[in-house]
Amino acid sequence: MPSLSLFLSQLFNGLASGLLLALISTGLTIIYGTLGVVNFAHGALFVVGAYAGYTVYGMTHSFVIAIVAGALVSLVVGLIIERGLVRLFYGRPPEDQILVTFGVAIILVEIVRGIFGGVSLSVPTPVWGHGIAHIGTLIYPLYRLQVLFISAGTLLVLYFVLYRTSLGLIVRAGIEDSLMVNILGINVKRIFLVVFGLGAMAAGYAGVIDAPIVTLAPDMGFRVLVDSFVVVVIGGVGSFPGAIVGGIIAGEILSLTSMFDPAYSDVMLFVVMALVLILRPQGIMGQEGRE
Amino acid sequence: MDHKKDSNGNPDSGVDRRSLLKMGVGAAGGALLPAVPGMALAADKPAIGNYPAGVSGDTVFIGLTVDLTGPYSAEGSDEQKGYELAAEQLNAGAPEIKKISPLTKKGILGKTVKLGVIDAQTNPNSAVQAATRFIHDNKAMMISGSVSSAVAIALQKVCDREKTIYMAAISGSNATTGKDCQRYGFRMCYFAYTAAKAISPVLAKSLGKNRKAVYLVPDYTYGHTTYDSMKEFTEKEGWTTVGQQVHPLGSKDYSSYLINIANSGADTLVVIDYGADAANSIKQAKQFGILDKMTLVVPYMAPFLGEELGAETMQGVYGGSGFWWTLEDKYPIAKDFVTAFEKKFGEKPHDSAYTAYMVTALWADGIERAGTFYPPDVIKALEKGVKRDGPVGKVWFRGEDHQGVVNFPILRGKKPSEMKNKSDLFEVVDVIDGSTVMPPVGHFGCKLGSYT
Numbered sequence: 081m082p083s084l085s086l087f088l089s090q091l092f093n094g095l096a097s098g099l100l101l102a103l104i105s106t107g108l109t110i111i112y113g114t115l116g117v118v119n120f121a122h123g124a125l126f127v128v129g130a131y132a133g134y135t136v137y138g139m140t141h142s143f144v145i146a147i148v149a150g151a152l153v154s155l156v157v158g159l160i161i162e163r164g165l166v167r168l169f170y171g172r173p174p175e176d177q178i179l180v181t182f183g184v185a186i187i188l189v190e191i192v193r194g195i196f197g198g199v200s201l202s203v204p205t206p207v208w209g210h211g212i213a214h215i216g217t218l219i220y221p222l223y224r225l226q227v228l229f230i231s232a233g234t235l236l237v238l239y240f241v242l243y244r245t246s247l248g249l250i251v252r253a254g255i256e257d258s259l260m261v262n263i264l265g266i267n268v269k270r271i272f273l274v275v276f277g278l279g280a281m282a283a284g285y286a287g288v289i290d291a292p293i294v295t296l297a298p299d300m301g302f303r304v305l306v307d308s309f310v311v312v313v314i315g316g317v318g319s320f321p322g323a324i325v326g327g328i329i330a331g332e333i334l335s336l337t338s339m340f341d342p343a344y345s346d347v348m349l350f351v352v353m354a355l356v357l358i359l360r361p362q363g364i365m366g367q368e369g370r371e
Numbered sequence: 372m373d374h375k376k377d378s379n380g381n382p383d384s385g386v387d388r389r390s391l392l393k394m395g396v397g398a399a400g401g402a403l404l405p406a407v408p409g410m411a412l413a414a415d416k417p418a419i420g421n422y423p424a425g426v427s428g429d430t431v432f433i434g435l436t437v438d439l440t441g442p443y444s445a446e447g448s449d450e451q452k453g454y455e456l457a458a459e460q461l462n463a464g465a466p467e468i469k470k471i472s473p474l475t476k477k478g479i480l481g482k483t484v485k486l487g488v489i490d491a492q493t494n495p496n497s498a499v500q501a502a503t504r505f506i507h508d509n510k511a512m513m514i515s516g517s518v519s520s521a522v523a524i525a526l527q528k529v530c531d532r533e534k535t536i537y538m539a540a541i542s543g544s545n546a547t548t549g550k551d552c553q554r555y556g557f558r559m560c561y562f563a564y565t566a567a568k569a570i571s572p573v574l575a576k577s578l579g580k581n582r583k584a585v586y587l588v589p590d591y592t593y594g595h596t597t598y599d600s601m602k603e604f605t606e607k608e609g610w611t612t613v614g615q616q617v618h619p620l621g622s623k624d625y626s627s628y629l630i631n632i633a634n635s636g637a638d639t640l641v642v643i644d645y646g647a648d649a650a651n652s653i654k655q656a657k658q659f660g661i662l663d664k665m666t667l668v669v670p671y672m673a674p675f676l677g678e679e680l681g682a683e684t685m686q687g688v689y690g691g692s693g694f695w696w697t698l699e700d701k702y703p704i705a706k707d708f709v710t711a712f713e714k715k716f717g718e719k720p721h722d723s724a725y726t727a728y729m730v731t732a733l734w735a736d737g738i739e740r741a742g743t744f745y746p747p748d749v750i751k752a753l754e755k756g757v758k759r760d761g762p763v764g765k766v767w768f769r770g771e772d773h774q775g776v777v778n779f780p781i782l783r784g785k786k787p788s789e790m791k792n793k794s795d796l797f798e799v800v801d802v803i804d805g806s807t808v809m810p811p812v813g814h815f816g817c818k819l820g821s822y823t
Contacts, residue, residue: 083634085634086630086631086634089630089634090627090630090631093626093627093630094627096626097624097626097627100624189440193440193444197445197448198439198440198444198445198447198448199445199675199678199679200445200647200650200651200675200679201679202650202654202679202680202681205658212658212659212660218630219633219659219660220659221658221659221660223658224626224658293624293655293658294623294624294651294654294655295647295650295651295654295679295680297442297444297445297647297650297651298440298444299440299441299442299444299621299647300623300647302621303621303622303623304623307623334624334627335626335627335630338616338618338627338628338631339627339631341617342616342617342618342627342628342631343590343617343618343619345618345619345627346619
């Protein structure tokens, strides 16, 4: 049996990595939850943001500027994708949306590989994130602790924007009944563009935040997409609190399972996802009847 | 001869049966048979695989299933460069490749080598699809390319069925030339058993005999067999094994495994991860302060690990490798290879390119020695164990299991202050004589199948 201190360490790590997962999945949550489009380019937008952040960090040596740059580049790419392709697919079946965004993802990843090559790149931890924190018996990288708070803060801000502002109200109304919102004199198409851009930006932002923890490889986006999808399904589609709950549950499953046998941690994640789909198809915090 | 085009010749996809028969008749009618040895043998041997259709024109096609995407994509694209250099030198009859394959004139038996590339995506299914396309659509006479042993094993199974020779590139698992060996499959490079047997005494000498090791293991055949071999040989040196963290290939977040490792009581971390996974897991291990408390060992080291993590992290780290470019100081053929590679691609070759280059050269040598492309004869020529000179000394295939007997270096990461230039990341601690670390014949249960 694992010791109590190992259990507590993994419990804490589950929380921290869970909030990071929630942050990573926000882009998918925003777009899927509000527009109903399963954006398979989510992982690729994450990669675009991370590599843009890497480039700007190398040039400016300022991680804050890198975050802004990564988010902006992904925003612009997201806006172009929405205008050029995705807006033509809002009325189409989900399979079509998945295929077109998947195609976009392949193109984006190959562009990144073409520019940066396949050899892994390393973004150094920002100066203020250097060092190791001692929490009881647990030794934890300082930057990962900071990411815990960055994730929580970002999720709160996004929640506020989407649920407590008139923009959020219009977005959600537009999803429920876009014709009526149009009749009221609001340009729903523009709102959709803004939402897609916001989702893409969130993906890129998360990419830069995550970059000092991992090494960058063009294919890392695939794993990001899978993780995000699991988080959204467990937590509940279109629910921000759901994404946080889903993230933490996923993080805890991965951490606690690996305490016994890490080989089964991914398996357990999908077992839980399957259970959620069987017992509560709308997800833990999702509303019934929402697409 | 290589530029002369037969009237029925079709350089791209080979020739179908009927035109081949016509060509045979035409050649016989012209009484040219004795003057064209390849053609003479083509008439003597029964058809098998893509023989003789695949060599009825003036070209011979090699299908490359390299991983251009996925966690091993850096190695895959480096392999592609190695194949391109080998093909270029074979077609030109370059003196560099003649040192390895002395019977080579121009091309292979006078036929121009053509390469086709499909991304195997670090995925056995994609690799098998790619190989099948090469064999059926392009009449490939040889399939090559792998980084993952799961890919290599799947490919050599399908190639054995299709009677097409498969030359594995990188593959670290004991199973490739062990229980999963195939008559049509060959692997030249060092692997789990030889790496573990070679590095364990070096580790015991430099790090001591009372070490406690914990392992980070990717969950597939390469990871498991490398763990088994490292455990066996380090324990012979007096080390104890305190645990292993088996995790899925392509993991992104290693935090939970690393917390287990930090709590394992070990003083040595053995990372078996490869490619992007190795860079990612070691970077995260450093963040968790594990590398301050434990010594890092990478028995089967990914070729770009030094560049990916930098000397700051890799200094003092011991690792096995197939090749390192500074071997050029010791071996003239290594010098040839590094120079030609740098000239063509503007960078140093890594062990992925070296392996790809060498398996192509050795396959060509097998055909030249057999005097025919007829696959069973080529296989028998390769099985003869004729020793050739490679960039790291003598190299040959063992007939019983098709495992290459090849020397390879043990490396140690240099301190940043010791580096002469940015590529000077490792020092060669020792060059292992490959013949001294081979497993006994039959140790991993190899049973080769039929030639036909």
